[in-house]
Amino acid sequence: MSSSTTPTERPVPESEELFAPVGRGIELCYQTFGDPDGDPLILVMGLGGPMGWWPAPLCRLLAERGFYVVRFDNRDIGRSTRVTGRVGRATILRAFGGAPVRAPYTISDMAADAVGLLDHLGIERAHVVGVSMGGMIAQTMAIEFPQRVASLTSIMSTTGKRTVGWQHPSLLPRLMAKRGATKAQYIAISARMARLIGSPAYPETTATLRARAEETWDRGLNPAGVLRQMLAVLTQPNRGARLRGLRVPTTVIHGLADKMVHVSGGRATAAAIPGAELVLIDGMGHDMPHQLHRTLADAIRRTADRAQG
Numbered sequence: 001m002s003s004s005t006t007p008t009e010r011p012v013p014e015s016e017e018l019f020a021p022v023g024r025g026i027e028l029c030y031q032t033f034g035d036p037d038g039d040p041l042i043l044v045m046g047l048g049g050p051m052g053w054w055p056a057p058l059c060r061l062l063a064e065r066g067f068y069v070v071r072f073d074n075r076d077i078g079r080s081t082r083v084t085g086r087v088g089r090a091t092i093l094r095a096f097g098g099a100p101v102r103a104p105y106t107i108s109d110m111a112a113d114a115v116g117l118l119d120h121l122g123i124e125r126a127h128v129v130g131v132s133m134g135g136m137i138a139q140t141m142a143i144e145f146p147q148r149v150a151s152l153t154s155i156m157s158t159t160g161k162r163t164v165g166w167q168h169p170s171l172l173p174r175l176m177a178k179r180g181a182t183k184a185q186y187i188a189i190s191a192r193m194a195r196l197i198g199s200p201a202y203p204e205t206t207a208t209l210r211a212r213a214e215e216t217w218d219r220g221l222n223p224a225g226v227l228r229q230m231l232a233v234l235t236q237p238n239r240g241a242r243l244r245g246l247r248v249p250t251t252v253i254h255g256l257a258d259k260m261v262h263v264s265g266g267r268a269t270a271a272a273i274p275g276a277e278l279v280l281i282d283g284m285g286h287d288m289p290h291q292l293h294r295t296l297a298d299a300i301r302r303t304a305d306r307a308q309g
Helices: 056-064 089-096 107-121 133-144 171-176 183-197 206-219 223-234 263-272 290-308
Strands: 018-023 026-033 039-044 067-072 126-131 149-155 250-255 277-281
Touching: 018 107, 026 056, 026 107, 039 107, 039 133, 039 290, 056 067, 056 290, 067 107, 067 290, 089 171, 089 223, 107 133, 107 223, 126 133, 126 290, 133 149, 133 223, 149 290, 171 183, 183 206, 250 263, 250 290, 263 277, 277 290
Parallel strands: 039 067, 039 126, 126 149, 149 250, 250 277
Antiparallel strands: 018 026, 026 067
16 A cells, blocks of 8 residues: 555445344344444434445445444345234324334334344444434434443434424325335335435435435335334334433434424434434435535544543
């Protein structure tokens, strides 16, 4: 290597996609970025999102900031285990209205999956970052496995309380609608949905949105799994009281233009967790556009440094 090469110019090591048994018959597909001796950082994605929804450029940026980055497919998504248990759209609508229904699994089960992945990797404590449903999972990890969470960054998420973090009413029919029987139909519909909920001040190109949808299709769609994840979200408890007991460095990030999870969810999360930093971003919707990658990486690094300090 040339002596003129700076650390940020060195290629970030990336693993192939690997598989980890995490207990209860679940196997998660995962990938790592960066030096294994770096600060462990696990990224938890949201509803219906495979690991690729954590953009590789953002993962590399985090690795350059000293993290050993782990991203993975949640159960029922991508190449991780697909769970059984039928969830009909009528059940989703009942749960959305507040009726008691039984879900095939819970947000706590998904938090245990993530901890099982840390066990597989031999990681005792990690910095945990979750987006949307992944933020709910990350919060639950901090509540139920506090010894495993070094710091917490919750992005565009909420506490589980029904009076905060609500969706724009126009979105539910779109979430419940089928995404198309062919690859071309799926890409077109998904790109339109991404544009609808994305950041108006930081729009992604149509080519980027279509490429992300194509990658999601190619990894293997699981519409039944998305409904099971959705029911886990709709039946989650209000974590507010338990969040007040956390003593972990926390940053809450939320866009002021988020239609999927209203900013009240982020505000409630930050208000519940003692000492949490709240970062509100004007013009940010329910996505992580490339224009905000450095802002996100800086906030995650700052939160981790609070833990180490």
